[in-house]
Amino acid sequence: MSDDNKHDRDTPTWERETLQKLVLATVREQRASRRWGIFFRLLTLMMVFLVVWAYFDFDFPSLAEEKIGPHTALIEIDGEIDVEGTGAADNVIPSLNKAFSDEGAAAIVLRINSPGGSPVQAGIIVDEIKRLRAEYPEKPLYVVVDEICASGGYYIAAAADRIYVNKASIVGSVGVLMDGFGFTGLMNKLGVERRLLTAGEHKGFMDPFSPQSESQKQYAQQMLNEIHQQFIAVVREGRGARLKETPDMFSGLFWTGARAVKMGLADGFGTVDTVARDVVKAEDVVDYTQQEGLPERVLKRFGAAVGEGAVKAMTHAPIPSVR
Structure with missing residues (x-):
């Protein structure tokens, strides 16, 4: 008789049953893990779909x-x-x-x-x-x-x-x-100097930090009219x-x-x-x-x-x- 057969024959019944239960529990856990993995992947896919749908605002007919x-x-x-x-x-x-x-x-x-x-x-x-x-x-x-x-x-x-x-x-x-604001009076009191360089006579049109000229005022009024x-x-x-x-x-x-x-x-x-x-x-x-x-x-x-x-x-x- 081989040593393996002898070992199997000598192994108590309760140990074999315990080993079988452990194996079955491991299998069940792996299956459950796979099922949860599939569930979460599907859930993630659904969320991605909803985000894409919301972003592009697909208009399905009602x-x-x-x-x-x-x-x-x-x-x-x-x-x-x-x-x-x-x-x-x-x-x-x-x-x-x-x-x-x-x-x-x-x-x-x-x-x-x-x-x-x-x-x-x-x-x-x-x-x-x-x-x-x-x-x-x-x-x-x-x-x-x-x-x-x-x-x-x-x-x-x-x-x-x-x-x-x-x-x-x-x-x-x-x-x-x-509407707008003019700050030239306040700037004079504070000693602040406005340095504005422009290329074009009216490029600084209605600048709130520069005095308003009569020509600019007339032009703005003409546009409003x-x-x-x-x-x-x-x-x-x-x-x-x-x-x-x-x-x-x-x-x-x-x-x-x-x-x-x-x-x-x-x-x-x-x-x-x-x-x-x-x-x-x-x-x-x-x-x-x-x-x-x-x-x-x-x-x-x-x-x-x-x-x-x-x-x-x-x-x-x-x-x-x-x-």
Whole structure:
């Protein structure tokens, strides 16, 4: 008899059972480890997919949107008319295009709560509204004012078919401003000398650390007047015969909603719900407002910062604003 067989025969039963249990436990642990490894790899893959999906903002078609019946399309502008946020042309225009092209949208309601902002952004939005209204003449665009619709906000509102307000809403302020500061007096008191070298007679235009010349002031005023006339032309074209012009209508003053209706700056009183129900006759309201994700906000902020830096590098002048 071999020594191995003898050893096996002499090994107690409990030792063999213990060894078998240890082996089985090891196998089970390895299997569990593999299963958890597969689980975590799948989880990581899913997270990577979600991050990529969020970053590139893939727009998969929604069955709910495809099957929805007649409704009122809502687009919101809340805050300043600027290069970012709900008042940015890059956000408003895609929303307008989606709403106008949707066969189920009986009308578009633009809800505005804005003190104004960039005349450029407002002008781009107005031009697109005109184009869409010409392309879809059967589909009206209404504006509903919340708290305030002034300056750049009203610039956009004037392009609508009708404007509805609350009696206490703030409406109007058809004017343009350019603001800044001058520090020359303080610098003289502190004994600070401004050393500015330029190539070009007006390259230091509106530099806050240099005295303001009369020619620069006149040039800035001329530019403001030109933008103001553009604003007035948009209001007159949009409101037409409904406008009851007064000497101070385009002076930059603003009025309550009740007064705005009497002056022809607005058409009546209403909310999104009452306009959808009583005017559009489509009570279901669907929000088409484009929402920005984090990547888009970061990229836009970066682009805005680069653009602002370029402007500052070219000129010290503040940017005109309809607010």
